[in-house]
Every structure is written in C-alpha cells, then in structure tokens.
Amino acid sequence: MKPETNEKVDRRVQRTRQLLSGALMSLIVEKGYDAITVQNIIDRANLGRSTFYAHYQDKEDLLLRGMENIVHSLIGDENVARRDEGDEGDEETPRILSAVLIFQHAKEQHSLHKAMVGGRGIDVIIKTIQTHLSQHVEERIQELLPEGQTPSVPTQITANYLAGTMLTLLTWWLDNNMPYSPERMDEIFQELAMPGVWATIGVTP
Amino acid sequence: MKPETNEKVDRRVQRTRQLLSGALMSLIVEKGYDAITVQNIIDRANLGRSTFYAHYQDKEDLLLRGMENIVHSLIGDENVARRDEGDEGDEETPRILSAVLIFQHAKEQHSLHKAMVGGRGIDVIIKTIQTHLSQHVEERIQELLPEGQTPSVPTQITANYLAGTMLTLLTWWLDNNMPYSPERMDEIFQELAMPGVWATIGVTP
DNA sequence: TTCATTACTGAACACTGTGTTCGATATCAG
C-alpha cells in the first residue's frame, strides 16, 4: 500500500519477523518442514501465539515471505542476480549456467540445502528455485543467440530443461552425500546437459 | 492354484481395498491430494472408519500401497516393464527412453497426470516415478555400452539425469496445457537431452 | 444348512494442532 513512506515500521515488528523467520529456518534443518508446528516456532522465537498470527497467516505464509532470502542463501546471490558479467578474460566457452557456484554453495551449507531440496524437500522452495533459475537461464540464452536466429527448440523449454537438470543433479548429489567435488559435478553438468543446448541454438562453443 | 501362498484373502478384503484405492484416486483428481481427509475417502467408498484403519495406517499408506498400479497407469506398462525388446526392424537410432509413449499416455489421462505430477504434484509419487524410470534407463544404458568401455560419467548419474529431464519436460508440458504434440515433445527430448548422453558413453547414433 | 471365523460398522473418545478473540501489559515515536 504505501510505497516509500512505510519505512516507519516499529522496531519491534522487524525484530519479531526476524525471530520467526530464523526460528523456522533452524527448525527446518533440525526436524524438517513438515514436522514443524506453529507452537514450535513461537517457542523457539519466544513469542506469543497471537503475535505469530498478527504477522503471518500460517506456517507456509511465513516460509513464502522469507523466500527471497532463502533462495539467495541457497543458490547464492552471485548466481541469482548474475547480471554482472565477468566471463571476460577467456572467451573460450560461454557459460549459460555456472553449476560450480551452486554446488560449492550447497557444500558449504549442506544441512540447509539437504533440508530444502534433498530427500523429501520442500516443494514450494524447489519450484521457486526452478522458476528463478529458469528465468535467469532464458535471459542468458537470448543474449547468446545469434542475430535473428530462431532456435529449433523454444527457449522457454530449453531454459526449463537446464534449470531442471541442475536441480536434478543437485538433489541426487545431496541425497548421495556429495560423492564428487563441486568442480566435477559442474563438469558432468556441462558434459551431459549442454551439447543438446548448443545444437538447438546453433552455437558451437 | 496356490496351496501354500497366503492368497486365501476374503473377497470382502479385496473389494474394500479396491474401493478405498479408487476413492482416493478420484478424489485426487477432484480436489488434490492435500485437501483429502480420511473422512472423504470412506464417505466416497461407503465404508466405516475403523475399516479404513484396519487396512491402512493412514492416507499416505493407502497411496503408497496402491503405487504400483498408479505408476503403471501414469507411465504406461509398456515403458515400465519394457524388457521386451522390439526396436528390431530399424537399427538406426537406438532408444534409451521413449518419451513419446509417456507423453501420449499423459495426454489420454491428463487430469490424473496433472494432479499427480503437475503444479503442486504429489512428491512421493514423483520420486517413485523418477526412481523407476532411472532404474529402467540405467539398464538400457548398460546394454548399449560397448564392450568393456567405461563412460566418462557414471551411468547412475546419466540415468538419473535422463529420468529427471523426462519428468521436468512432462511437468512443464502439463503445467502449460500441453502446447505441443507428444511426438514433438519426444523430438525435443531427444534433441536436448540425448547428445550429451551419446558423447559420454562413446556411442554415435 | 449350520456354524465358527473373519470382516465391517459406527459411535464414542482422547488427542494434537489450528486459527481467533480479547483484556492486560509493554514499548514505541513525538
């Protein structure tokens, strides 16, 4: 409702939201999303029941509103908002999606990642990540596409395919206790997933 | 007949299980798995509450035990148990996974498919399908692998990748109201996913 | 047909978790 003026939020509100969000995150790692009750959350955060419902509709609402942060903390901001460029230096192989960053990040915070996307992950989270990644990839493809050329497969599908493959590999890797290095996983990703993409967009790296 | 095998189940038992399973399936299509209560199921099946709990632990138990049928009805028996062979005739392009059958099947029963794997699907079902498909694919890859050759990527990963890609595409297709024909989707699948696979196993189709 | 066995019935119950309400209390900004 209020664009900018609304910066006069009571300090208590910010603190409350942060406590709730933090409580949820730590509980997710500990016992998994499904097993968490609202009572657990407010106990952990030391807040009253009605306070919780004054801020969020339910457990899922809390999860969803904290999603931005979660996605960043899962995938890494570098990847999420990689409008930057870089890749300069060597032109040799353009990168559409740098799997290595994601796998490295997952290794650092593997408890969180495992709770979120491994095993019985939280499907809302997975879908969101998939959507973000997919969008990011689609933009990258558009950039790489030669002038006026039409790929043999709609870019939306290709983007979706790449994002999905990324998550499939990540999930497998986490479920199997990270048996290869992030660098190796990136190699595998590039080797399995990319040839088809290069062919469809008519670029030979 | 089976002398010893404990197949002497009361006809009522079979009928009961079938009613419950059928009730669950129709309810899934109607309102989605999450929204279903045990009460809904027994109302639809016209059975008593205690009868339900005499057979199954809970809603998920019912789902899991009926899974075999479900997976078959989703993927199509031809694909699930494709130990057959065929593929004779033309040797031209060996098929590891025939996506066209799956997409065709999904089109015929798209309400069920959508409820199961589209949008907010049932993750237990998706995981199960992924596992079955992945196993099937791994066997096919082993068959195609030239004598004594070691692929550059572990076959388990490749199989997982292919099954995951299949499901990613299928989900996208269902979520977007099947904008292309099953045949076209199969083409896309072969074009995007397979080149990397051929490269890693050292086969050029 | 008879009859012991096995399966289904359905109401009652205890239990867990949800989401709301409201008066009392604490903390805010000005």
Added chain:
DNA sequence: CTGATATCGAACACAGTGTTCAGTAATGAA
C-alpha cells in the same frame, strides 16, 4: 507524558486423526 501500536497469553471453537469396542453381517468349510 501521552496516545498509538505491538505483544502477551490464556481461553475457546473447530477440524482432523487414530483407537476402541460391542454389535452385526458375510464368508467358506463341514
């Protein structure tokens, strides 16, 4: 200081779960 706003927490109504048990019905074997 003061009025506005946020939190507290107990109490409540509600929905769904899973169990129990005495009564009833169907089954299959003799």
